[in-house]
Each structure stands twice: as structure tokens, then as C-alpha cells.
Amino acid sequence: xxxxxxxxxxxxxxxxxxxxxxxxxxxxxxxxxxxxxxxxxxxxxxxxxxxxxxxxxxxxxxxxxxxxxxxxxxxxxxxxxxxxxxxxxxxxxxxxxxxxxxxxxxxxxxxxxxxxxxxxxxxxxxxxxxxxxxxxxxxxxxxxxxxxxxxxxxxxxxxxxxxxxxxxxxxxxxxxxxxxxxxxxxxxxxxxxxx
Numbered sequence: 001x002x003x004x005x006x007x008x009x010x011x012x013x014x015x016x017x018x019x020x021x022x023x024x025x026x027x028x029x030x031x032x033x034x035x036x037x038x039x040x041x042x043x044x045x046x047x048x049x050x051x052x053x054x055x056x057x058x059x060x061x062x063x064x065x066x067x068x069x070x071x072x073x074x075x076x077x078x079x080x081x082x083x084x085x086x087x088x089x090x091x092x093x094x095x096x097x098x099x100x101x102x103x104x105x106x107x108x109x110x111x112x113x114x115x116x117x118x119x120x121x122x123x124x125x126x127x128x129x130x131x132x133x134x135x136x137x138x139x140x141x142x143x144x145x146x147x148x149x150x151x152x153x154x155x156x157x158x159x160x161x162x163x164x165x166x167x168x169x170x171x172x173x174x175x176x177x178x179x180x181x182x183x184x185x186x187x188x189x190x191x192x193x194x195x
Contacts, residue, residue: 018085020054021092022068027100028078046100048093049079105132106172112136113171116160126155129178132171153182 026047052068055061065081072079084099086092109132116125116138123138124145138160139145146152156178166174 016087018087021084021086022052022054023082023084023092023096024050025080025096046097048096051089051092105175106168108132109171110168113160113166117162120162122161124159126157128155
């Protein structure tokens with residue numbers, strides 16, 4: 001090779017490596033009224049409005065974040081800005097939606113348990129793994145709760161009592177564990193899938 005006196009061109013890296021993506025989300029369409037909020041098959045919905053890879057240079061990063069936060073403020077209170085580590089724009093959008101669904105499922109499961117605590121109920125309940133909802137019934141045991149469900153494999157069953165409380169974090173961890181258990185991806189206690 002001849003020495004031309006020029007610096008060699010930088011190689012383009014086409015591999016997918018994790019990077020921080022800034023995601024603008026719209027949570028205004030969660031539910032339109034109280035009836036839809038209580039609907040048994042309601043799944044929370046988050047719209048992803050915009051995804052952009054975070055700049056590498058610290059000054060560019062600061063300006064980029066300020067511009068996107070300003071856009072969210074100008075658009076109204078229902079838009080939010082998230083920083084998500086992902087391998088692509090589509091992956092970042094998927095993770096933003098999934099995180100929102102998990103959070104709302106845990107909140108809904110907590111509401112179901114709290115409803116039974118307020119009534120001082122004791123017994124077994126069935127909670128849907130996908131959305132944290134329940135049929136609202138209290139059962140005498142595991143078998144009775146499982147038998148009453150139209151899709152028993154899509155639910156988790158456990159006893160509730162006024163003496164045992166569940167935090168939102170406990171609900172989230174339980175639903176996450178049951179999701180992996182349902183997929184059959186728990187090998188040696190560690191999930192093999194990315195759900």
C-alpha cells in the first residue's frame with residue numbers, strides 16, 4: 001500500500017450493540033372511562049411517538065435531551081421521555097411498551113388484592129398473568145380457583161388474607177416469575193427468554 005498522507009477512513013460498524021435510546025411515549029390512551037378501566041380483558045396501552053439514539057458526545061447528548069424534553073413539555077402533560085438501553089429503535093419501542101404493561105399489570109394485581117383486604121376476605125384468588133386482573137371471586141382452595149377459570153394455565157393462584165400484604169414490587173416480581181414459568185424458560189432458576 002502506498003502512503004498517501006491521508007488518515008485512513010474509519011470502518012463502519014454494522015453490528016447491533018446496546019445503546020441508549022431516547023423514547024417519547026404517550027400514555028394518554030390508557031383507558032377512556034371507568035367502565036373500560038374495569039373491563040376484564042383490558043390491557044394497558046402506551047403509544048411510542050418517537051425514538052432517537054442518544055448522541056455519543058456529552059454536549060450533543062445534553063442538547064439533544066433538552067430539545068426532546070422541551071418538545072414533550074410543549075405537547076402537553078401526557079407525553080414523557082424515557083431513556084432505554086436497546087439494540088435498535090424498534091427494540092427500544094418494544095421495551096417501552098412492555099415495561100408499561102408490566103407496571104400496570106402489577107398495579108392491577110395489587111388493586112385486586114387490596115379489594116379483598118378491605119373486605120377482610122380470606123381464601124384463594126386467581127390472577128391473570130398477562131394483565132394482573134381477576135374474576136373478583138374468592139375460592140376455598142387452589143383446585144376450586146383453577147377449575148373456575150376458562151384458561152387455567154394463563155392464571156396464577158395464591159391465598160389472600162388480611163394478615164398478608166403485597167407490595168407493588170412483590171406483585172411485579174410474582175407476575176414476572178410466573179411469566180417465565182409459563183413459558184418453560186426457567187433453566188436452573190435463570191430465565192432463558194427476554195420476556
